[in-house]
Ligand SMILES: Nc1ncnc2c1ncn2[C@@H]1O[C@H](COP(=O)(O)OP(=O)(O)OP(=O)(O)O)[C@@H](O)[C@H]1O
């Protein structure tokens with residue numbers, strides 16, 4: 406596995422691969438890797454000759470300085486996990502390399518970003534779209550792999566790819582969970598014992614809500630029941646629970662026949678902000 410630190414080195418690596426007929430898969434991450442990330446690498450490995458993972462804790466997508474400061478950073482452990490999973494190159498740039506000058510780019514994803522993560526983390530998707538656009542330009546991958554755990558992020562990136570005519574395919578992989586249902590997340594490392602013990606409640610609430618959606622319980626009622634369950638747990642502070650159209654991400658007043666529903670939540674648990682979602686087809 407090659408370690409690449411500059412945009413020029415990344416571009417040269419993938420350009421050579423493309424010119425020799427190799428397919429390039431890109432797996433953008435912020436590191437502190439777990440099986441959710443490794444699944445993306447393995448999916449890329451199954452479909453591409455070269456698999457480029459990126460690790461960059463992107464400052465422009467953090468709306469909370471403390472969250473950025475405390476974001477887990479374990480570069481040596483990450484590198485050791487990637488090669489066995491099938492990664493052939495790892496791009497680990499500095500902030501100066503990614504942002505040689507302060508960015509003034511502004512994206513507007515319309516209604517897609519006025520809800521959930523976009524509404525609760527001002528500027529977040531502007532930062533995500535900025536760094537993902539840069540990575541796409543630097544690496545020119547055939548395919549880029551993202552996790553369903555960040556459902557809204559995938560919707561935003563698909564819109565970005567369409568709007569800017571990036572010549573690549575977005576591949577989405579399912580959410581990988583711990584045995585007790587907790588969605589794997591780098592931020593889980595920051596949970597202390599009591600918080601970790603409560604954490605599976607997030608998925609339990611979503612699973613119960615999904616069952617209600619399948620039974621036709623109205624969205625407002627599903628949402629209220631989920632919020633009430635979360636609020637009963639003293640360690641948890643729910644930020645939002647949403648019952649939304651899985652494609653448009655807009656909150657639902659009623660179900661539409663044949664349209665998938667996504668149930669999304671964000672909650673603070675012992676000082677750590679976690680998100681999760683499930684889709685009801
Ligand atoms: N449990 C998971 N299952 C599948 N994909 C995941 C999972 N967790 C993260 N991913 C995906 O991995 C990619 C990199 O995500 P990221 O590095 O932010 O990890 P993370 O675990 O989501 O961390 P955090 O949520 O704490 O920022 C994203 O496409 C994300 O959706």
Ligand SMILES: CC(C)(CO)[C@@H](O)C(=O)[O-]
Nearest residue numbers: 433434435463533536555
């Ligand atoms: C896509 C991404 C790597 C951009 O920094 C990040 O938002 C993430 O890890 O999901």
Ligand code: BAL
Nearest residue numbers: 435466467529555558
């Ligand atoms: N996985 C999304 C990255 C973030 O929380 O900033």
